[in-house]
Amino acid sequence: MNTNFLRRFKLKSRITFFLVLGIVIFTFTIIYFSRVFSEFIIQKYYYKHLKDIHSDIQEGIYLLLTNINLTSVRLLQNQDIYDLLSNTNLSYNEKEKKLTTYLNTMGINDYIGDIVIVTKKGEVFNFNTKVNPSLFITKELLSHIEDRRNLFVWGPIVKDNGNNYIVLGKRYYNFYTGQYLGYLLMLIDENSIAIICNKSKSSDIVSTLVIDQQNKIISHPESKYVGNIIFENWLSDAKKEFSYSLRTINEGQFLVAISKPSENLERLNCKWFIISLLPLSNLKNQLTKINIIIIWLVFFTLILCVVIAIKAASSLTNPIRFLLNRINSIGQTKNVKPYIYKNLHDEIWELELAFEEMTKRISNLVETINHDMEKQRELELIALQSQINPHFLYNTLDAIAWIAKIKKQPEIENIVMALAKFYRISLHRGEKYIRLSDEIELVKNFVAIEKIRFPNKFDIEFEIAPETTDMKILKFTVQPLVENSIKHGILPKKEKGLIVVKSMLVNEDLHIEVSDNGVGFDPSELDNLSKNGKGGYGLKNVDERLKIEYGKEYGLFISSEKNKGTTILIKVKARNE
Structure with a gap:
C-alpha cells in the first residue's frame, strides 16, 4: 500500500483506517477463500480431476496401440517372413525356428505377449509360446478377420497362468507386393493397459477400469475380473465424451465417471470406455480439510490485522528511513x-x-x-x-592451402585458395572502385567456394564484353547478386540451376545482368526479398549504394516470375577511372 497517501492524515486517523481495513480484509478473505476452496473441490473431484485422468489413459492406450500397429506393419512388410513360410522345402520345425530368429532380431516390445501367424494352409506359428493358440484361434475369429479385410479385429480375452491377453487380429497381407500369407494374431498383455491406468491416476482412492461396447471388462485393478461382463448398464450414462453420475455399489455411494472412446481410439477401431469410481466418503474428508483450512485462515487473518496496525505506526518513520537509505546509496x-x-x-x-x-x-x-x-x-x-595487417590473413590462408596440397587434400586446397583470392580482392585493395574484371574474379572465387558447398547444384556462365573488362565499378556490386541467386533462386529448386552474368555498354552506361532459372518470386514479394537476407549485403543495400554513388536513375532493376527465374540489371555510369 502507498503510505504517501496516508501521510496526509493524523496518526489517529491512520490507525483507525488500518484497523477498519483489517476487519474488511478478514471478512472478505473468509468469504472468498471458502468459495474458492469449495469450487476447487467440486471442480477437481467432480469433473476436471477425473476428466484429466481419463484423457491421460486414452492417450496412453492410443500410444500403445499405435506402437503395436507399427509393429504389425513391420511384420506385414517383412519379405523374409513371406519367403520363409512360403518355402515348401523347409519343414515346419525349421520354419518355426527361423521365424523365431527373425522376430527376436526385430525387438518385439514386452507389452506384446505373443505373436501368432496362421498360414492359408492352416499352419500355426507362435513367437513366445506363452499361450496355447488353440485357446483363441477359431473359425469364427478367422472368418471375422477375413471379412474386415485389412483392418484390425479385436478377438477374445485369453486367460493363461494368471495372465490376461487381448487378441488383436489382421490379414497377413503386404499391400505393396500383393502377397497374402494368412492371418496375423497379436496378444496384448492386459497388464500393460493396467499400468497405464495406474500411472495416470493421482491417488489410490480412484478405481479405474476399461470396458468395451459389450460391457466386457478389458482391464481392471484386480486382474481376476478381466473378461467378465458388467451387468449394470453404466454405458447408458455415456451420452457425452465425458459424463458422471452417482450410483450405489455394494451399499456404498460412488461417483461413476465415464469417458467415451476418443477420436484417436475410434480411428484404430478401439471402442473402449474408461470408467472411474470415486467414493463419496472421500469428498467428505475433503470438506473436513476445508474447515480446518478456514480455521487456520481466520487465525492468520487476525495476525494480519495486528500487522496492519503496526504498519500504521511504521508509516511515520518509513519515509525518513527510506530517504536515509537513498542518501547512503x-x-x-x-x-x-x-x-x-x-x-x-x-x-x-x-x-x-x-x-x-x-x-x-x-x-x-x-x-x-x-x-x-x-x-x-x-x-x-x-x-x-x-593496426591489424591484412597480409597476416592472406599468408595464413596460403599456408593452409600449402598444407592441404602436401596432405593431398585438393578440395580443402581449392576452397582455401578461393577464399584467399576472395579476401585479397575484397580487403587488401582498399580503393573504393575496382575493375569489372576484378569484380568478376571475386565472383568466380565466391562461386568456387559455393560449388564445393553445394556440388552439382548449379552452373555459372560469364558473357563479359571485352570493352567492359577495364571499366571501374563499386566493389561488391555483382557478388551479392550472384549470392542472392544461389540462396534464394537455385537452392530452393530441386533441379540443377544456371546463373548467367553478362556485361555490355549501352550508350554511356555500363549494364551488368545477373539472371538465373531458379524458383523466382511474385512482384508483391519484392520488398521482403530486397531487404538484407541471411547472407551478403542484400539487394536493397546494393541498390542504395548505387543510387547514392551514381544518382537516382541508376541502381538495380529486378524482374522475376515465379517458377521461371529472376533477372537483375545493374545500371551504372561507364567510367575508366
Missing part, C-alpha cells in the same frame, strides 16, 4: 534512479525534493563521464583494429 551504486514523490506538502516531502534534485544532477554528471569513457574506448578499439 550515493556512491555505493553505479546508478541511482530518480524516485517520484507525490505532492504531500510536509517537511519530509521538501527534503525529498531537494535530495532528488541533487540525485538528478549527480546522475547526469555520471552519465556524461560514462559516455565520454565509452567514446574513448571505441576510438581505442578503432585504432587497434587499424
Whole structure:
C-alpha cells in the first residue's frame, strides 16, 4: 500500500483506517477463500480431476496401440517372413525356428505377449509360446478377420497362468507386393493397459477400469475380473465424451465417471470406455480439510490485522528511513534512479525534493563521464583494429592451402585458395572502385567456394564484353547478386540451376545482368526479398549504394516470375577511372 497517501492524515486517523481495513480484509478473505476452496473441490473431484485422468489413459492406450500397429506393419512388410513360410522345402520345425530368429532380431516390445501367424494352409506359428493358440484361434475369429479385410479385429480375452491377453487380429497381407500369407494374431498383455491406468491416476482412492461396447471388462485393478461382463448398464450414462453420475455399489455411494472412446481410439477401431469410481466418503474428508483450512485462515487473518496496525505506526518513520537509505546509496551504486514523490506538502516531502534534485544532477554528471569513457574506448578499439595487417590473413590462408596440397587434400586446397583470392580482392585493395574484371574474379572465387558447398547444384556462365573488362565499378556490386541467386533462386529448386552474368555498354552506361532459372518470386514479394537476407549485403543495400554513388536513375532493376527465374540489371555510369 502507498503510505504517501496516508501521510496526509493524523496518526489517529491512520490507525483507525488500518484497523477498519483489517476487519474488511478478514471478512472478505473468509468469504472468498471458502468459495474458492469449495469450487476447487467440486471442480477437481467432480469433473476436471477425473476428466484429466481419463484423457491421460486414452492417450496412453492410443500410444500403445499405435506402437503395436507399427509393429504389425513391420511384420506385414517383412519379405523374409513371406519367403520363409512360403518355402515348401523347409519343414515346419525349421520354419518355426527361423521365424523365431527373425522376430527376436526385430525387438518385439514386452507389452506384446505373443505373436501368432496362421498360414492359408492352416499352419500355426507362435513367437513366445506363452499361450496355447488353440485357446483363441477359431473359425469364427478367422472368418471375422477375413471379412474386415485389412483392418484390425479385436478377438477374445485369453486367460493363461494368471495372465490376461487381448487378441488383436489382421490379414497377413503386404499391400505393396500383393502377397497374402494368412492371418496375423497379436496378444496384448492386459497388464500393460493396467499400468497405464495406474500411472495416470493421482491417488489410490480412484478405481479405474476399461470396458468395451459389450460391457466386457478389458482391464481392471484386480486382474481376476478381466473378461467378465458388467451387468449394470453404466454405458447408458455415456451420452457425452465425458459424463458422471452417482450410483450405489455394494451399499456404498460412488461417483461413476465415464469417458467415451476418443477420436484417436475410434480411428484404430478401439471402442473402449474408461470408467472411474470415486467414493463419496472421500469428498467428505475433503470438506473436513476445508474447515480446518478456514480455521487456520481466520487465525492468520487476525495476525494480519495486528500487522496492519503496526504498519500504521511504521508509516511515520518509513519515509525518513527510506530517504536515509537513498542518501547512503550515493556512491555505493553505479546508478541511482530518480524516485517520484507525490505532492504531500510536509517537511519530509521538501527534503525529498531537494535530495532528488541533487540525485538528478549527480546522475547526469555520471552519465556524461560514462559516455565520454565509452567514446574513448571505441576510438581505442578503432585504432587497434587499424593496426591489424591484412597480409597476416592472406599468408595464413596460403599456408593452409600449402598444407592441404602436401596432405593431398585438393578440395580443402581449392576452397582455401578461393577464399584467399576472395579476401585479397575484397580487403587488401582498399580503393573504393575496382575493375569489372576484378569484380568478376571475386565472383568466380565466391562461386568456387559455393560449388564445393553445394556440388552439382548449379552452373555459372560469364558473357563479359571485352570493352567492359577495364571499366571501374563499386566493389561488391555483382557478388551479392550472384549470392542472392544461389540462396534464394537455385537452392530452393530441386533441379540443377544456371546463373548467367553478362556485361555490355549501352550508350554511356555500363549494364551488368545477373539472371538465373531458379524458383523466382511474385512482384508483391519484392520488398521482403530486397531487404538484407541471411547472407551478403542484400539487394536493397546494393541498390542504395548505387543510387547514392551514381544518382537516382541508376541502381538495380529486378524482374522475376515465379517458377521461371529472376533477372537483375545493374545500371551504372561507364567510367575508366
